[in-house]
Amino acid sequence: MRSDGSQSAPLGLKIAAACGLLFLHLPILLIFVYAFTTEEKSFVWPPPGLTTQWFAATWNRPDVWQALSLSVRVAAISTAIALILGTLCAAAVSRTKFFGRETISLLVILPIALPGIITGIALRSAFSLADIPFSFWTIVLGHATFCVVVVYNNAVARFRRTSGSMIEASMDLGADGFQTFRHVVLPNIATALLAGGMLAFALSFDEVIVTTFTAGQQQTVPIWMLEELIRPRQRPVTNVVAMVVVLVTLLPILAAYYLTRDGDQIAGSGK
Amino acid sequence: MTIAALNSTSAPAILPGSGGVRGALSDLFWRKPQLLLFLMLAPPVLWLGVVYIGSLFALLAQSFFSIDEFSGLINHEFTLKTYGDLFQPANLDIILRTVTMAVLVTLASAAIAFPIAYYAARYARGRWKALFYLGIMLPLWSSYLVKIYAWKLILAKEGILTWLLAKLHLLWVLDGWLSLPVVGGNSLSVSATGTFIAFVYVWLPFMILPVQAALERVPGNLVEASSDLGASPGQTFRNVLFPLALPGIVAGSIFTFSLTLGDYIIPQIIGTSRLFIGQAVYSQQGTAGNIPLAAAFTVVPIVIMGFYLWGAKRMGAFDAL
Numbered sequence: 001m002r003s004d005g006s007q008s009a010p011l012g013l014k015i016a017a018a019c020g021l022l023f024l025h026l027p028i029l030l031i032f033v034y035a036f037t038t039e040e041k042s043f044v045w046p047p048p049g050l051t052t053q054w055f056a057a058t059w060n061r062p063d064v065w066q067a068l069s070l071s072v073r074v075a076a077i078s079t080a081i082a083l084i085l086g087t088l089c090a091a092a093v094s095r096t097k098f099f100g101r102e103t104i105s106l107l108v109i110l111p112i113a114l115p116g117i118i119t120g121i122a123l124r125s126a127f128s129l130a131d132i133p134f135s136f137w138t139i140v141l142g143h144a145t146f147c148v149v150v151v152y153n154n155a156v157a158r159f160r161r162t163s164g165s166m167i168e169a170s171m172d173l174g175a176d177g178f179q180t181f182r183h184v185v186l187p188n189i190a191t192a193l194l195a196g197g198m199l200a201f202a203l204s205f206d207e208v209i210v211t212t213f214t215a216g217q218q219q220t221v222p223i224w225m226l227e228e229l230i231r232p233r234q235r236p237v238t239n240v241v242a243m244v245v246v247l248v249t250l251l252p253i254l255a256a257y258y259l260t261r262d263g264d265q266i267a268g269s270g271k
Numbered sequence: 272m273t274i275a276a277l278n279s280t281s282a283p284a285i286l287p288g289s290g291g292v293r294g295a296l297s298d299l300f301w302r303k304p305q306l307l308l309f310l311m312l313a314p315p316v317l318w319l320g321v322v323y324i325g326s327l328f329a330l331l332a333q334s335f336f337s338i339d340e341f342s343g344l345i346n347h348e349f350t351l352k353t354y355g356d357l358f359q360p361a362n363l364d365i366i367l368r369t370v371t372m373a374v375l376v377t378l379a380s381a382a383i384a385f386p387i388a389y390y391a392a393r394y395a396r397g398r399w400k401a402l403f404y405l406g407i408m409l410p411l412w413s414s415y416l417v418k419i420y421a422w423k424l425i426l427a428k429e430g431i432l433t434w435l436l437a438k439l440h441l442l443w444v445l446d447g448w449l450s451l452p453v454v455g456g457n458s459l460s461v462s463a464t465g466t467f468i469a470f471v472y473v474w475l476p477f478m479i480l481p482v483q484a485a486l487e488r489v490p491g492n493l494v495e496a497s498s499d500l501g502a503s504p505g506q507t508f509r510n511v512l513f514p515l516a517l518p519g520i521v522a523g524s525i526f527t528f529s530l531t532l533g534d535y536i537i538p539q540i541i542g543t544s545r546l547f548i549g550q551a552v553y554s555q556q557g558t559a560g561n562i563p564l565a566a567a568f569t570v571v572p573i574v575i576m577g578f579y580l581w582g583a584k585r586m587g588a589f590d591a592l
Contacts, residue, residue, distance in 0.1 A: 009390055009394040013394075016386035016387075017390035020383050020386060020387040020475075021387060021406050024407070024410040025406070027421035028410065028418065028421060030421055030425065030431065031420070034424060042427075043427035044429045045424075046431075085315040085319075086315070088314055089312065089315040098308060104315075107320070108319065111319070113529065114529070114572075114573065115530060115534070115572055116533060117533045118327075118569045119323070119326075121569055122327045122569075126322075126330075129329050129333075145319065176294055177300050177307075199412070206412075206415055209533075209535070209536065212553075225416045226416060229416070229420060229423065238420070242417045245414045245416075245417050249412060249413060249414050250409060253408060
């Protein structure tokens with residue numbers, strides 16, 4: 001093989017990469033087909049027929065709606081907490097050098113770097129030691145803790161690209177700290193925060209391991225699904241919920257991607 | 272907007288303070304940046320320090336308690352007895368099985384991730400690059416349970432894989448594999464092989480991203496130089512690409528390894544009745560009510576990951592993250 005400037009990949013590599021991507025995507029696409037199957041009891045492939053009746057059946061299930069409502073509320077509040085804590089932390093870490101800075105970045109990453117079961121059981125044992133009863137807020141407590149890192153990562157990356165001289169210019173022109181934040185810093189980091197918030201929402205919406213330890217009787221959507229996987233009641237309804245969950249988590253991811261994609265054009269990034 | 276307002280009123284060179292509490296606060300923060308830093312750091316550090324680190328210590332403390340075998344009550348005296356229980360053959364078996372699985376999953380993920388990452392880093396441009404990025408991010412962020420559920424459907428006896436193999440007249444391969452001890456079982460969805468496939472699938476994107484990041488940093492002309500000097504593609508891979516990608520692979524392995532060590536849902540839904548560490552923790556704290564033993568079990572992945580991270584740091588994996 002000689003370097004003749006051709007930028008075409010060897011065939012073997014193309015095939016391997018394509019197979020890898022197919023491996024990543026086909027299983028998820030399969031869920032969409034199963035949501036329409038007429039087969040009620042089992043995993044039979046190919047589906048004997050296609051129907052949309054299970055969407056109606058799912059629509060009429062109160063337990064699905066309750067789980068969905070709980071998931072959305074938990075994710076919304078956890079995201080809000082994570083946005084505040086993550087942004088504060090990112091602003092502090094990216095702007096200044098101080099003693100313990102590395103420790104703080106480690107502290108933020110730790111809740112997702114350690115396996116979820118450790119976070120889960122640690123919180124659970126703390127709740128039991130402190131006699132805190134399980135509630136909506138114990139779930140939020142757990143979720144917000146590991147959502148911080150997503151917001152933090154997005155915000156830190158953007159803070160590093162936003163030029164400090166813009167802030168100095170704003171101050172030179174007479175804006176006070178709050179005005180600078182409102183008119184200079186916030187517009188620059190807004191899309192990164194939005195992206196981080198969406199990822200945090202998706203992360204919380206999907207979290208199952210920590211939730212099993214911090215929820216009492218309440219069911220979020222993943223807990224509902226887990227229950228269905230272990231003790232199936234109506235398989236086709238699970239298929240429909242699975243499809244909806246894929247769509248609900250994919251949309252924020254796509255949006256987050258488009259929000260952070262043009263990161264290079266942030267004002268002041270060249271300096 | 273602010274600038275226009277300033278120009279129209281021909282402002283003096285030095286403005287008076289904006290006054291009020293807000294102005295005073297703003298000036299104070301300007302003069303004492305340490306105070307601002309402290310106020311910014313206090314909420315996140317308090318939250319993570321109290322809620323998270325506090326909980327971890329509560330967990331650690333519990334692992335030094337023991338359970339009274341007769342009453343089933345927790346004995347709040349410090350002892351190493353619970354850690355001793357970890358070394359019972361049954362428990363050692365669980366730890367060994369989990370670590371073996373984590374190693375195999377990591378190796379397989381690296382092997383599958385490399386071509387994808389290499390293609391994305393070296394050949395994909397423009398629109399294709401974006402497509403590759405999304406092609407990795409979407410499965411990464413798709414619901415974890417849905418992914419496991421999808422594999423349950425695929426691996427089940429009536430599922431698509433059996434159907435496909437039947438069409439290809441390859442069922443004998445599957446039956447032969449399933450009849451093997453340890454890796455086999457009644458069907459793929461209740462075998463260790465099934466657990467392995469599901470693990471690889473779910474963690475694969477975590478491996479691709481750091482490997483791709485490492486490969487992006489390899490200059491293309493390094494590969495060209497290698498082939499100009501007469502190396503075969505295999506030699507180039509072994510002597511140039513692989514060593515340079517290794518920090519990325521180690522970085523990715525932190526995720527695949529750690530996540531496999533702690534997971535209890537995949538082996539519960541797709542797998543045999545032989546337990547993994549996560550399942551042992553879950554059943555000890557739940558049905559068995561033995562929180563000290565559950566806590567001691569969680570210390571195992573923490574210690575393993577501690578050593579792993581220490582080794583990874585020495586290999587420069589953190590720079591590849």
